[in-house]
Amino acid sequence: MTQKSFNGKTVLLTAGPTHEPIDPVRFIGNHSTGKMGYALAECFAAMGAKVKLVSGPTNLQTYHANIKVKHVLTAEEMYKAVLKYAEAADVWVFAAAVADYRPKTVADRKIKKAGDELTIELVKNVDIAAALGRQKEEWQFSVGFALETDNENSNAREKLRKKNLDMIVLNSLNDPGAGFAHDTNKITIIEEHATHSFELKSKKEVAQDIVNLIWERIYG
Amino acid sequence: MTQKSFNGKTVLLTAGPTHEPIDPVRFIGNHSTGKMGYALAECFAAMGAKVKLVSGPTNLQTYHANIKVKHVLTAEEMYKAVLKYAEAADVWVFAAAVADYRPKTVADRKIKKAGDELTIELVKNVDIAAALGRQKEEWQFSVGFALETDNENSNAREKLRKKNLDMIVLNSLNDPGAGFAHDTNKITIIEEHATHSFELKSKKEVAQDIVNLIWERIYG
Numbered sequence: 001m002t003q004k005s006f007n008g009k010t011v012l013l014t015a016g017p018t019h020e021p022i023d024p025v026r027f028i029g030n031h032s033t034g035k036m037g038y039a040l041a042e043c044f045a046a047m048g049a050k051v052k053l054v055s056g057p058t059n060l061q062t063y064h065a066n067i068k069v070k071h072v073l074t075a076e077e078m079y080k081a082v083l084k085y086a087e088a089a090d091v092w093v094f095a096a097a098v099a100d101y102r103p104k105t106v107a108d109r110k111i112k113k114a115g116d117e118l119t120i121e122l123v124k125n126v127d128i129a130a131a132l133g134r135q136k137e138e139w140q141f142s143v144g145f146a147l148e149t150d151n152e153n154s155n156a157r158e159k160l161r162k163k164n165l166d167m168i169v170l171n172s173l174n175d176p177g178a179g180f181a182h183d184t185n186k187i188t189i190i191e192e193h194a195t196h197s198f199e200l201k202s203k204k205e206v207a208q209d210i211v212n213l214i215w216e217r218i219y220g
Numbered sequence: 221m222t223q224k225s226f227n228g229k230t231v232l233l234t235a236g237p238t239h240e241p242i243d244p245v246r247f248i249g250n251h252s253t254g255k256m257g258y259a260l261a262e263c264f265a266a267m268g269a270k271v272k273l274v275s276g277p278t279n280l281q282t283y284h285a286n287i288k289v290k291h292v293l294t295a296e297e298m299y300k301a302v303l304k305y306a307e308a309a310d311v312w313v314f315a316a317a318v319a320d321y322r323p324k325t326v327a328d329r330k331i332k333k334a335g336d337e338l339t340i341e342l343v344k345n346v347d348i349a350a351a352l353g354r355q356k357e358e359w360q361f362s363v364g365f366a367l368e369t370d371n372e373n374s375n376a377r378e379k380l381r382k383k384n385l386d387m388i389v390l391n392s393l394n395d396p397g398a399g400f401a402h403d404t405n406k407i408t409i410i411e412e413h414a415t416h417s418f419e420l421k422s423k424k425e426v427a428q429d430i431v432n433l434i435w436e437r438i439y440g
Contacts, residue, residue: 025317027251028242030245030246099246104337113321117343121339124336124337127333150329
C-alpha cells in the first residue's frame, strides 16, 4: 500500500463564519463553527501539506505545526487574505461560510433604539470561490462547499460550473446530524462526472474522506 | 468584620448575547461574550445566593453548584424565561446584551443569493428590563447594564428612571480594555442620587464591586 502524502504541496483553506458589522456592537453572523474546515486543516497537515488556514471568528485552535492561521472577521478581509495566498497554493478548499451580504453602511456609533421598525440595507459581498475560479491555473485544484436546503444536487452542480471548481462538497441542512454545530456531518461530493454519497460520520472522518478523494484526483 | 452573605436570596441574572435568526443559517448577533454576567453569577453564588442564570449563546460554563442555567437563543426566549423566574427572585441583574431588533420575518429556508442588494426589515424586541420594571415589587432590587458610545452618563440615568431600575452599570465602549471580548472592564455604577466610578479591573473584580454595592443597598 502506498502512503498517501501531500509532501511539497501547499493548501489554502478557509474556515468558519464571517461577521459583517452593522455598528460597533451588532453584526450579521452565521452558525458555522469552523469545525469542518479545522478538521480538514489537520488532515492535510498530517499528510504532509503546508496549510494556510484563513479563519473567520471561531473558538477553535490548530494543533499541527504545518498549519499557519490567518484570522479575519469579515468576508472582505477573508477575500484579501485568500488573494494573498492563493497564487502559490496547489489546492484551494473554501470551507468557510462566508456572508453573501454585508450592511451597506457601518455605523461608527452604536445605533440607538428609536422607532418600532428599522431597515438594514445589505449589499452583496464578493463570492470568494467564484472570483478565485477566474484566476485558477491548470495545475491548481479547487474545492468548494455548498449548504443547501432546496434542490440540493442541482444547485451544487451549478455552483461547481459557475465557480470553476474541481469538486464541491454538499452539506444538506435537511439531514439531521449534518451541518452547523454538529460534530457529525453527512456529505455528498460532486464532481463534473461523478457523485459520491457518504454516510453520517464524525467531521474528522468526513475530512479524511474529502482529503482522500482530493489526493486521488491529484496523484491517482 | 461582618461576612457579607446573600443566604436565602434568589438572584435572577441574564448574560450573553441574543441571536435573532434571519433564516436557518444567518442571524443578527452582537459581540457580548457573557463573561461579565457569568462572573456575576459565580460571585453571587459564592456569597450564598441561589442563582438562576438565563444565558444567551456563549462558550462559558458555570462552576458553582448554586447556579442553575437556562439556555436561550433569542430575545423573545430570554424574555419568556425571565418572566418565569422574576416573580420569585429578590434581585434581578440584566447583564445580557439583548438585541433591540429582530428580523420581521424569519425565512424557513436559506435565502438564496440573488440581487445585488437585499433589505432586511427589523422590528423592535421587548425591552426586557423595562417590561420587568413595570411589575417590580418594593422588596425586589433591579440592576441594569448600559453600553454607550455617546452621552454616556445622561443616557444611563435616563434608562435608570425609565426602566425602574435601582442601579445601572455603565460600560463605555470608548474606554480601551472595557466592554466586549475583553477580560477587563471599566465601569461606572449609577444610582438615583450617586455615581461611582471604578478603575479598569478584571471582570471578576468588577463583578465583586457590583455585588458588594448591591449587598450594601439590600443589607447595609
